Amino acid sequence: MINNVLEYLEEACQKYPAKTAFIEPGKSYTYEQAVEIAKTIGSNIAQKKVYGKPIAVIADRDLISLMGFFGIVYAGNFYVPIDKALPLERKNTILRVMDPALVLYQEKDAKSMEGMDLQERHCTMESLYHGQVSIDEEALAKVREQHLSTMPLYIMFTSGSTGVPKGVVVSHGSVVDLVEQFAVTFAFKEDEIFANQAPFDFDVSVKDIYSTIKNKATMCIIPKSMFIMPKKLLSYLDENKATTIIWAASAMSVVATFKGLDKVKPESLRNIMFSGEVLPMKVLHYWQKNLPDANYVNLYGPTEITCNCTYYKVDRPFGMEEVLPIGKAFPNTQILLLNEEGKEVAEGETGEICVRGCSLALGYYNNDEATKKAFCQNPLHNSYIDRIYRTGDMGYYNERHELVFAARKDHQIKHMGHRIELAEIEIPVNALDFIDKCCCVYDEQAEKIVLFYEAAKECNVEIIEKLQVKLPKYMCPNRMIHMEKIPMNSHEKMDRVKLKKMLSEVYHES
Secondary structure, eight states: OOTHHHHHHHHHHOOTTTTTEEEEEEEEEEEHHHHHHHHHHHHHHHHOOOSSSSEEEEESSHHHHHHHHHHHHHOOOOOEEETTTTTTHHHHHHHHHHHOOOEEGGGGGGGGGOOOOOOTTTEEHHHHHHHSOOHHHHHHHHHHHHTTTSSEEEEEEOTTSOOOOOOOEEEEEHHHHHHHHHHHTTOOOTOOEEESSOOTTTTTHHHHHHHHHHOOOOOOOOOOGGOOHHHHHHHHHTTTTTTTEEHOOOOHHHHHTTTTTTTTTTTTOOEEESSOOOOOHHHHHHHHHHEEEEEEEEEOGGGGGSSSSSEEOHHHHHOOTTOOOOOOETTTTEEEEETTTBBBTTTTTEEEEEETTTTSSSSEETOHHHHHHHHHHHOTTOSSOEEEEEEEEEEOOOOOSOOOEEEEEEGGEETTTEEEEHHHHOOOHSTTTTTEEEEEETTTTTTEEEEEEEESSSHHHHHHHHHTTSOOOOSSSEEEEEEEEEEETSSSBBBBBHHHHHHHIIIIOO
């Protein structure tokens, strides 16, 4: 029984020491090299006597950050990735919440540390790799003897859709459950090459990292800069013979918007998976047209249930204004649809998506109040402790008994006496061929539905003309704002907090 993710890494090293495990442009590590570097970092952290405490990593999208994570785990600690590009206040907010024993960074990123609340508890990754000891097997063995699968592996901070990020604590056991189910459900092989798109402070990357070592496969890290050069991005996938991508829906949309697959088709891709937000149907159609033989999978799940709890293998054609199901629960996970009274909804009715199983996170770090609110006793019984996570997402089962995401609970508005799901407006707008992306928010003070959209040019009249034949008048946007680029948060989701702030500061009618 696997109870520590490092067992995957060590098993891969034992079987394939010389196999390339991780790649970044111009550099790669074999499994043997990865274990050596991680053990060296872990041995030097162990010397600092901070066992069992969180350690922050000012992370870049690179190999040494990844080795830092593994090294922290070897030392018996849990890691907290903080993207070096985050705003200073966001970094300091995270540091205040978790009060880490150490903050690790690379020498090249020293400038990004300026103004951070470090309190003399920081050191460079290079100093750990070239530290006082090389590898202390005895110290590492003592750490391993004390390990339990319920111990934290990492803290991942939410994108803060409410404006207040929370640190989600995820255990080794939950990640083991995730990658075991992924391996079986999607038949991953040892020749798999995962092309990592997500930054390391976003939980989508967890699937890449741990699916790689569980399956003794290879992971190539895609530099962020490539996503503004789709031809270069797709050439990189092609050159590295990538077989599987597990990307945010926004990254899939970038390729479609710039027609990247018209120029380069990575023929080795056989698994194309996406999550994070609803994928516009025209984006899916574009990928399917260009790579028709690949398997397409819609993944769903918040950070709090360890990345994903449901999946849908796209098995039939969909119209432009249809919505992809989020499918069914992974094995060892159960979905409950509950109403406001905590009872299961009737067949076909919409309810809050609640999740139970060992995939649930341990809670929010240093936030007991928020933990008790979101991670609560299963209201269907009180016979024993049976935690569920209330996602705040609404869903229903369609006529095929496939779970369908309806909307965020907090994206339902009351406007002109009607209850409206903002997603019901976004879907037909996204289906328009002259729209690249859109996001609806509600201006409570002005009582207006506001549509932000990306397009080649302002097209307010055209949008309204199309929507008036599809939606009742009360659902049509009252104000439309053309943008060159809709702001995205650090997790590549549309930043609704920033958009609402823009309304109050710039667009609000006094």
